Amino acid sequence: MSPPTDLQTVLDSEIKEWHFHIYFHQNNADEHQAALVLRDAVLRLRRDGAFVAVPLFRVNTSPIGPHPCGSYEIWCPSESFASLFSYLCMNRGELSVLVHPLTREERTDHDTRKAWIGSPYPLDLSTLPVKSEEIPLQYPSLQLGYSSTAPTVPLEARKKLGAAIENRLRAEKEAAKAPQD
Structure with a gap:
């Protein structure tokens, strides 16, 4: 099956909220402490406006x-995903981080849609529902992620932006060119 390329379909299926799970071996005092120090750093940076x-x-x-081990969860809206991902890549130390989207398909999110920063851990997916009816809204009071009230960029404006980027990249020899369909 080919991935979708219809612009509206892709926009409608965009992931708006994410979880980062910081893992530590619960019997390792140094790892546990490192995880708590990282958590405090994330909280300070949120307070100071680095990301949500x-x-x-x-x-x-x-x-x-x-x-399968000691952990904590960090919720992140798509608006801050790149900033938080970057920060955790650079500052996780030896800790492993499970990154997964929040969609109606929780088991798939933790299985085939997941990514790892650091070494992966085996997960017990048997406890997760296959599909839920509700969009997994967290912290709707922030009006971010699935609860965002920001206006969306119209389809035609996105197409114009894409065409402008393609035009600028035309002279770049190393850049792959988009198909002409």
Whole structure:
């Protein structure tokens, strides 16, 4: 099956919210402390406006749900995804980070749509629902992610932007050219 290329279909299926799960071996005091220091750093940076990232108040000191070790969750809207991802790539130390989207298909999000920063851990997916009816809204009071109230860029404006980028890249020998369909 080919990936979709219809612009409206792609825009309608865009992921708006993400989870980052910071993993640590619960019996390793140094890793546990490093995870807490990283969490405090994320909270300080959120406070100072670096990105929107909401660590869950609870830090799990033992396996919970699909997560096989100590962990905590950080919710992030798509508006801050690149900034938080970059920060965690650069500052996670030896900790592993599970990154997954939030969609109606929770099991697939944790299985085939996941990514890892650092070494992967095996997950127990048996505890996760296959599909839910509700969009997984978190922190709707922030009006970000699936709860965003920002105006969307109209389809025609996006197409004009894409055409302008293609035109500018025409002279770049290393840039792949878009198909002419």
